[in-house]
Amino acid sequence: MNRLRLTTCSAFALLAFWLCTLSSLLAQTPVAGALPDTIRQSLPQLEQQFLERNFQLIAQRYQINIADAAITQAGLRPNPNLWFQGNLFNPNTGKVLPYGPPTQADKNAGIYNSGYYAVQIQQVILLAGKRSKLVSLAESNKSLSRLAFQDVMRTLHYQLYTTYANLYYDLQVLRLFDDELARQQRLLESYRIVLRTGGVPAYEVTRLEVAIRDLQANSANYRTQIADEQATLRVLLRQPAGTFILPTELPPLKTTLPVLATALDSALTNRPDIGLSQEQINNAERSLALEKARRTPDLTTGLLFEKYGNAYNNFTGFQLAMDLPVRNRNQGAIRSAETTLKSVTGGLENQQTIVQSDVLNAFDKLKTYYEQLNTQPEGYLDRIRNISVEATKAYNARTIGLLDYLDKIRTYQQAQLNNINLLNNLYNTQQLVNYTTSTRFF
Numbered sequence: 001m002n003r004l005r006l007t008t009c010s011a012f013a014l015l016a017f018w019l020c021t022l023s024s025l026l027a028q029t030p031v032a033g034a035l036p037d038t039i040r041q042s043l044p045q046l047e048q049q050f051l052e053r054n055f056q057l058i059a060q061r062y063q064i065n066i067a068d069a070a071i072t073q074a075g076l077r078p079n080p081n082l083w084f085q086g087n088l089f090n091p092n093t094g095k096v097l098p099y100g101p102p103t104q105a106d107k108n109a110g111i112y113n114s115g116y117y118a119v120q121i122q123q124v125i126l127l128a129g130k131r132s133k134l135v136s137l138a139e140s141n142k143s144l145s146r147l148a149f150q151d152v153m154r155t156l157h158y159q160l161y162t163t164y165a166n167l168y169y170d171l172q173v174l175r176l177f178d179d180e181l182a183r184q185q186r187l188l189e190s191y192r193i194v195l196r197t198g199g200v201p202a203y204e205v206t207r208l209e210v211a212i213r214d215l216q217a218n219s220a221n222y223r224t225q226i227a228d229e230q231a232t233l234r235v236l237l238r239q240p241a242g243t244f245i246l247p248t249e250l251p252p253l254k255t256t257l258p259v260l261a262t263a264l265d266s267a268l269t270n271r272p273d274i275g276l277s278q279e280q281i282n283n284a285e286r287s288l289a290l291e292k293a294r295r296t297p298d299l300t301t302g303l304l305f306e307k308y309g310n311a312y313n314n315f316t317g318f319q320l321a322m323d324l325p326v327r328n329r330n331q332g333a334i335r336s337a338e339t340t341l342k343s344v345t346g347g348l349e350n351q352q353t354i355v356q357s358d359v360l361n362a363f364d365k366l367k368t369y370y371e372q373l374n375t376q377p378e379g380y381l382d383r384i385r386n387i388s389v390e391a392t393k394a395y396n397a398r399t400i401g402l403l404d405y406l407d408k409i410r411t412y413q414q415a416q417l418n419n420i421n422l423l424n425n426l427y428n429t430q431q432l433v434n435y436t437t438s439t440r441f442f
Contacts (some may be wrong), residue, residue, distance in 0.1 A: 038244045043164055043251070046237065050160050053238040057156065060149040067142035074134040080304075085122040089173050090114065102308070112308040122302035123318065128293040137290055140283040147279055151272035158435040162428045167229040168247040169424040170222050176416055177219040180409065184212050204402050211406055253426055255370065258441045260363055263433065267359050270438040274355055277348040284341040291333045297323040358436040366429045372422055381419065387412040 041049075090098045098114035106113055157267055188208045194200045233245045252284045266395065268274055302319035309315070391408035399410075430442035 016100045037242050038246050040246045040248050042248045049237045054236055056152055060152050063145045067145040073139040074138040078124040081122040086117040116308045118306040122300055125299045127299055128296035130293050131292040133293050140286050143279050147272045147275045154438055157235040158431055163229050163232045164247055165427045168250055169420050170226050172420050174222045177215055181215045218432045254442050263359055263437045265437040267355050267437040271355050277351040280344040284344050288341055289328055291337045294330045297325055312395045317358045319352045369426045369429055384415040
C-alpha cells in the first residue's frame with residue numbers, strides 16, 4: 001500500500017513538473033532580434049574600429065608628429081640679431097630725435113649735434129657640429145616615439161583579442177547556467193505544487209532551492225565579468241555608454257606549435273620593447289656626443305655701421321665674440337650623459353632576458369593546454385551532452401532520485417564549463433604567444 005502511494009505521488013510530481021514546463025515554454029515571448037543598442041561584431045570588424053578610434057593610439061600618433069616637428073626645429077639655424085642705436089634727445093640743442101644732417105659749421109668745428117645713429121647685425125654660428133647633432137638626437141627621439149606607438153598598439157591589440165575571446169566564451173557559460181537555471185526553476189515550481197499535497201518531503205524542495213541559489217550565484221559572477229569586458233571594449237573602441245558588443249565568432253583554433261627557436265628569434269627581432277632598449281642606447285650616445293660638442297663655445301659674428309660717432313664718420317666694422325671655456329666646459333652634463341649611456345646599455349641585456357622568459361612562459365602554458373586538449377578521449381564531448389539527456393530521461397522515468405539527478409546535471413555542467421574554459425585558455429594563450437613574440441603565429 002505504501003509502495004502504491006509513493007508511486008502515485010511520484011507520478012503526480014512528474015505530471016506537475018511537465019505542466020509547469022509546458023506553461024513556462026508557452027509563456028516565453030520569442031525575441032525578434034537583438035536589442036537596439038546591441039552591436040554584432042566579428043573580430044576583424046572590431047580590429048578595424050580599434051585602429052581608427054582608439055584614443056591611446058591616436059594620442060601616441062600625435063607624439064610621433066610632435067617628434068617629427070622637433071626634427072624640423074632642430075635643423076633651423078639661429079636667427080640674426082639686428083641692433084639700432086640713435087639719439088633720443090640732445091640737451092645741447094634741446095631737440096628731440098635730431099637725425100637731420102649737421103650744419104657745415106658743426107662739421108668744421110668737429111661737433112655733431114644731429115645725424116648720429118649706429119646699426120649692428122649679428123649672427124650666432126654653431127660650432128663643433130651642434131646643429132647636425134641636434135638633428136640626429138631629434139631623429140632618435142622620433143624613433144623612440146614610433147617604437148612606443150608600436151608597443152602600445154601591441155599591448156592594446158592583445159587586450160582587444162583576449163577581451164573579445166573572454167566575452168565570447170563567458171556568454172556561452174552564461175547561456176549554460178541560464179538554461180539549467182530555467183530548468184531547475186520549473187522543477188522547483190512543480191515540487192512546490194506537489195509539496196502542498198504532501199507528495200514530496202520538504203527537504204527536497206529546500207535542496208532544489210539551494211541548487212538554484214548556487215546557479216544564480218555562478219550566473220551573477222559571469223554577468224559581472226561580462227560587464228567588465230563590455231566596459232573594456234567600449235573604452236578600446238570608444239563606443240558610447242549603453243552599447244552592448246555581441247561577439248559573433250572566433251577563428252578556428254590551430255593545434256600546432258611554432259618552432260621555439262623561430263619564436264625566440266622573432267621576439268628579439270620584432271618586439272618593440274627590445275627596439276626601445278636598443279634605440280635608447282643610440283639616443284644616449286647621440287646625447288653624449290651633443291653634450292661633448294657643447295664644450296666648444298659658439299661664435300658670434302657681426303657688422304657695425306656708425307654715423308658720426310666713432311674714430312671717423314661712417315665707421316664700418318666687423319665683430320667676433322666667443323665665450324672663453326675657462327671654468328665651464330659642460331663637465332656636469334657630459335658626466336650625466338655618460339652615466340645614462342651606461343644605464344641603458346645594461347638595460348638592453350636585461351630586456352632581452354625578460355623577452356626570452358616571456359616567450360618560454362607562453363610556450364609552456366600553450367603546451368599544457370595542447371596536452372589537455374589532445375588527451376581528450378574520442379567522443380568525449382558527445383558523451384558529455386549525453387549526461388544531461390540521459391539524466392533527464394532517468395529522472396522522468398523515476399529510476400533515479402532528485403539528488404542523483406542534480407549530481408549528474410552538476411557533472412554535466414562542470415564538464416561543459418571545463419571544456420569552454422579550455423578553449424578560452426587555448427585561444428588566449430595563443431594570443432599570448434603572438435604578444436610575447438610580436439609576431440602573428442596564430
